[in-house]
Amino acid sequence: MFTSSTPTTRRQREILQLLEHRQSTGEPPPSYREIGEHLGIPNVSAVAKHIAVLRRKGLLETTEGKTRSIQIQSPIQPLRRRIVHIPLFGSIPAGPPTEREQDAEGCVSVDVESVGIRPTSRTFALRITGDSMIGKHIIDGDVVVIEHGKEPRQGDVVAALIDGQSTLKTFLLQRGRPFLRAENPKYPDLIPGAELVIQGVMVALIRKRN
Amino acid sequence: MFTSSTPTTRRQREILQLLEHRQSTGEPPPSYREIGEHLGIPNVSAVAKHIAVLRRKGLLETTEGKTRSIQIQSPIQPLRRRIVHIPLFGSIPAGPPTEREQDAEGCVSVDVESVGIRPTSRTFALRITGDSMIGKHIIDGDVVVIEHGKEPRQGDVVAALIDGQSTLKTFLLQRGRPFLRAENPKYPDLIPGAELVIQGVMVALIRKRN
DNA sequence: GGATGAGGTGAACATAAGTTCACCTCTGAC
DNA sequence: GTCAGAGGTGAACTTATGTTCACCTCATCC
Numbered sequence: 503m504f505t506s507s508t509p510t511t512r513r514q515r516e517i518l519q520l521l522e523h524r525q526s527t528g529e530p531p532p533s534y535r536e537i538g539e540h541l542g543i544p545n546v547s548a549v550a551k552h553i554a555v556l557r558r559k560g561l562l563e564t565t566e567g568k569t570r571s572i573q574i575q576s577p578i579q580p581l582r583r584r585i586v587h588i589p590l591f592g593s594i595p596a597g598p599p600t601e602r603e604q605d606a607e608g609c610v611s612v613d614v615e616s617v618g619i620r621p622t623s624r625t626f627a628l629r630i631t632g633d634s635m636i637g638k639h640i641i642d643g644d645v646v647v648i649e650h651g652k653e654p655r656q657g658d659v660v661a662a663l664i665d666g667q668s669t670l671k672t673f674l675l676q677r678g679r680p681f682l683r684a685e686n687p688k689y690p691d692l693i694p695g696a697e698l699v700i701q702g703v704m705v706a707l708i709r710k711r712n
Numbered sequence: 713m714f715t716s717s718t719p720t721t722r723r724q725r726e727i728l729q730l731l732e733h734r735q736s737t738g739e740p741p742p743s744y745r746e747i748g749e750h751l752g753i754p755n756v757s758a759v760a761k762h763i764a765v766l767r768r769k770g771l772l773e774t775t776e777g778k779t780r781s782i783q784i785q786s787p788i789q790p791l792r793r794r795i796v797h798i799p800l801f802g803s804i805p806a807g808p809p810t811e812r813e814q815d816a817e818g819c820v821s822v823d824v825e826s827v828g829i830r831p832t833s834r835t836f837a838l839r840i841t842g843d844s845m846i847g848k849h850i851i852d853g854d855v856v857v858i859e860h861g862k863e864p865r866q867g868d869v870v871a872a873l874i875d876g877q878s879t880l881k882t883f884l885l886q887r888g889r890p891f892l893r894a895e896n897p898k899y900p901d902l903i904p905g906a907e908l909v910i911q912g913v914m915v916a917l918i919r920k921r922n
Numbered sequence: 923g924g925a926t927g928a929g930g931t932g933a934a935c936a937t938a939a940g941t942t943c944a945c946c947t948c949t950g951a952c
Numbered sequence: 953g954t955c956a957g958a959g960g961t962g963a964a965c966t967t968a969t970g971t972t973c974a975c976c977t978c979a980t981c982c
Contacts, residue, residue: 511928526794530741530780533969548930550971555928569779569938569969570740578799581819584736585795589788609791613821616855618920639849645826659921707919710828711869721958743939758960760941765958779939779968924982931976938969946961952954 508559516541517552518561521574531570583613588647590627593668610645610708617647617706624650626702628661628668635659635670637685644709646670648702654680659704664692668701718769726751727762728771731784741780793823798857800837801878820855820918827857827916834860836912838871838878845869845880847895854919856880858912864890869914874902878911 510518520540524532532540534549543549553572556562565571589606610627619625630644638659640646648661654673661668662682671682671692682692720728730750734742742750744759753759763782766772775781799816820837829835840854848869850856858871864883871878872892881892881902892902 513929523794525738526796528735528792528795530783533779534971535969543930545931546970547932547972551929553970564970567937567970569743571970573740576797578797578816578819581799581816582738582797582821583819584733585738585821586736587786587788587792589791606788606791608825609788609793609823610826611792611795611821611823612826612918613819615818616820616822616918616920618922636849639846639851641849705921707917708822708826709917709919710826711915712828723959744941745939753960755961756940757942757962761959774940777940777967781940926979926981928979929977932974934972936969936971939966940968941966942964944962947959949956949958951956 508561510556510559510561513541513552514556514559514561517549517556518574521562521572525574531572533570583615585611585613586617586619586625587611588625588627590629590645591668592629592631610647612647612706612708619647619649619705622649624702625705626650627708628670630670634684634686634689635672637687638672640670640685640707641709643712644707646704647706647708649705650702652703652705654700654703661701661704663699663701664694670704673700673703718771720766720769720771723751723762724766724769724771727759727766728784731772731782735784741782743780793825795821795823796827796829796835797821798835798837800839800855802839820857822857822916822918829857829859829915832859834912835915836860837918838880840880844894844896844899845882848882850880850895850917851919853922854917856914857916857918859915860912862913862915864910864913871911871914873909873911874904880914883910883913 517537520532520537524530534546534553538544538546538549553562553564557564560575562575563573588610590608590610591605592607614620625647627645627647630640630646631642633642640659646659646661654660656673656675658673659670660673660682661670672685674681674683680698681694682698684691727747730742730747734740744756744763748754748756748759763772763774767774770785772785773783798820800818800820801815802817824830835857837855837857840850840856841852843852850869856871864870866883866885868883869880870883870892871880882895884891884893890908891904892908894901
């Protein structure tokens with residue numbers, strides 16, 4: 503969305519909306535001729551005139567002579583950060599997440615500042631079911647972002663593989679031996695019989711109301 | 713990040729990394745000549761040969777004859793959704809958020825599926841301080857996404873303007889009269905003396921560990 | 923009625939950028 | 953030693969795309 507404080511004509515808003523939409527869906531910026539085709543203006547110089555006016559109004563920028571270089575301007579544009587695309591699963595079977603991208607049920611796209619991580623192919627997201635972590639304010643339906651390969655530390659929330667299923671628990675050590683704690687008194691601690699398989703450490707959470 | 717299952721040469725990985733980086737920062741895709749400049753290959757046909765091989769490996773796609781049409785392919789590419797850029801504030805003074813974009817302290821970029829909203833210029837994000845909403849699993853440091861102009865309903869979490877500050881509370885009605893409830897017994901309910909100013913309804917939350 | 927701005931037509935031109943082909947060196951495998 | 957692949961040079965060509973200019977209609981304002 504663009505600031506509504508600068509007055510614009512109907513055609514200008516149409517152009518800005520097209521650019522906004524193209525950008526938000528990750529497509530390359532359109533050429534002048536593509537803008538014309540979209541809006542029913544079969545004439546590249548009419549489009550060029552509109553672009554020039556929007557540039558003068560400070561609502562977009564172009565690089566002279568460079569193809570597909572139209573960029574919308576907004577006050578928050580300089581505050582934007584890199585965006586990562588994280589595969590979202592209901593559960594994670596064994597194996598590195600990279601080999602499981604094919605089985606993702608969705609994708610979480612978010613900027614690196616908001617999730618506090620650097621992008622790596624070992625990051626995945628997990629949708630939580632149940633209330634076993636409610637003591638740490640993680641509730642049913644939340645999506646948690648997990649960093650695979652990160653060494654868990656005492657107190658970290660981790661995704662662990664138990665009985666072929668991913669589960670979220672707090673990672674604790676007692677006399678050097680790890681165990682998992684549900685953050686809900688309804689559920690007992692889990693002391694692993696076999697070796698504990700930690701799939702990753704929780705780094706962020708995304709919740710939507712519904 | 714791209715699937716590591718398809719073997720690639722060093723140069724191919726360099727090209728893919730450049731494309732990945734350009735895409736994640738919201739820049740238009742590079743031309744072949746720009747790729748060459750970046751990697752120190754002053755020769756467009758060498759780049760074109762690499763692109764052709766990557767296309768054959770299914771790792772990227774181009775539209776024949778269309779400028780800047782290189783797009784990375786990945787299994788989660790079809791799962792991606794539109795991304796919105798939401799201004800982030802520490803607090804919101806009075807007035808529609810659009811007029812306040814200049815004062816944003818940051819920007820939350822996230823896909824529409826993850827926050828469950830359609831993009832509008834009335835969406836803003838607020839960083840929470842304090843523990844007044846801990847009963848609803850909203851904790852200090854969380855970032856909440858607020859939809860301005862949405863009519864609050866009984867039980868909604870809202871951003872309200874109190875004493876010139878934004879605060880997050882549960883919106884309740886008693887005999888038709890609204891009041892605000894902190895979700896922490898440490899804090900009393902707020903029955904507004906003057907008219908209650910609701911800045912918006914909470915629609916999503918983003919939390920990062922630190 | 924004239925001036926101005928919005929919105930457009932048409933055409934031509936310059937440059938950016940994709941495509942193609944012949945040719946080269948180096949390295950590793952057989 | 954040969955072959956194939958990786959990685960590249962050089963040049964030329966075609967097409968996409970941005971730029972520019974003259975010109976037009978229509979609506980609104982003074």
